[in-house]
Amino acid sequence: MKKLSKKELAMNRIEKHIDLFQCPVCHETMSADDSKLTCQNRHMFDLAKQGYINMVQQSKKTQYDQSLFEARQRLIQSGFYNQLMIQIESLLQSRNTDFLLDAGCGEGSHLAQILDTVDHQLGVGVDIAKEGIQTAAKTYENAQWIVGDLANTPFTDKAFDAIINILSPSNYQEFTRLIKDSGIVIKVVPGPNYLKELREQIFAGTNQEGYSNEETVARFKQFFHLTHRENVYDEVTLTEGQFHDLIQMTPLTQGIDLSSINFVEPITLDLEILVGKK
Numbered sequence: 001m002k003k004l005s006k007k008e009l010a011m012n013r014i015e016k017h018i019d020l021f022q023c024p025v026c027h028e029t030m031s032a033d034d035s036k037l038t039c040q041n042r043h044m045f046d047l048a049k050q051g052y053i054n055m056v057q058q059s060k061k062t063q064y065d066q067s068l069f070e071a072r073q074r075l076i077q078s079g080f081y082n083q084l085m086i087q088i089e090s091l092l093q094s095r096n097t098d099f100l101l102d103a104g105c106g107e108g109s110h111l112a113q114i115l116d117t118v119d120h121q122l123g124v125g126v127d128i129a130k131e132g133i134q135t136a137a138k139t140y141e142n143a144q145w146i147v148g149d150l151a152n153t154p155f156t157d158k159a160f161d162a163i164i165n166i167l168s169p170s171n172y173q174e175f176t177r178l179i180k181d182s183g184i185v186i187k188v189v190p191g192p193n194y195l196k197e198l199r200e201q202i203f204a205g206t207n208q209e210g211y212s213n214e215e216t217v218a219r220f221k222q223f224f225h226l227t228h229r230e231n232v233y234d235e236v237t238l239t240e241g242q243f244h245d246l247i248q249m250t251p252l253t254q255g256i257d258l259s260s261i262n263f264v265e266p267i268t269l270d271l272e273i274l275v276g277k278k
């Protein structure tokens with residue numbers, strides 16, 4: 001049998017789950033036809049050749065470019081965040097994960113990996129950076145990738161059983177709208193020692209050397225019952241190539257001459273997982 005193209009695969013997937021989509025412009029229901037999504041008011045969104053859909057009206061230039069997402073993808077694929085993946089997968093294992101959203105999915109590796117291990121009907125990755133979604137769609141076929149704004153996502157109310165939000169901004173009003181009554185939100189935030197070997201070099205002597213996430217936790221609690229929180233801690237030995245990917249892909253080094261950062265090992269992975277329910 002002929003292998004379906006990425007675009008055909010995506011079209012089949014979207015047709016099957018069309019009830020999940022709504023127009024980001026007028027919020028009407030959508031239909032899938034002729035390689036595009038169209039609402040009752042004729043707002044149209046084309047499927048790209050790689051199978052993703054751009055559903056923002058005006059693309060926004062973000063601080064993240066193609067080479068950053070490619071570096072991020074190589075680093076994640078090398079296993080840098082494996083400990084985080086193991087813990088998220090075990091949190092999801094005993095739950096209904098039919099419809100999963102990765103909000104701010106970047107280049108898609110986390111979601112793709114999670115979908116390989118949990119039962120699901122549909123996984124959707126949304127990010128505002130087109131370069132991230134293109135990189136995701138090029139590499140992974142097991143999710144639907146969408147360029148979208150977390151402030152106004154193209155999905156119906158109560159569409160998802162779980163929302164994952166890893167090291168990305170949140171929009172809690174929108175998450176509350178999107179999550180089923182029985183659903184959960186899993187937010188991952190940096191812990192005080194996250195990438196401390198880089199922070200020590202970049203922020204030496206300033207008050208940014210450490211990091212507290214208590215404000216983030218307090219805000220999360222304004223919207224959700226915090227049912228569980230757990231730490232993720234690992235010390236990861238990187239090759240020099242992987243270290244270079246790390247300094248290239250982290251927002252920490254923005255505006256900094258990368259050649260001024262010295263190779264150090266191991267690197268501390270210190271994160272906190274917050275689990276919330278409505």
Ligand SMILES: C[S@@+](CC[C@H](N)C(=O)[O-])C[C@H]1O[C@@H](n2cnc3c(N)ncnc32)[C@H](O)[C@@H]1O
Nearest residue numbers: 104105106127128129148149150166167168169
């Ligand atoms: C540090 S990256 C993390 C990406 C991914 N979750 C990961 O862990 O590799 C933050 C991501 O949030 C995305 N982002 C920022 N604002 C957004 C918004 N309003 N809507 C959707 N995505 C957004 C960025 O484009 C970026 O890909």
Ligand SMILES: [Zn+2]
Nearest residue numbers: 023026039043
């Ligand atoms: Zn519309």
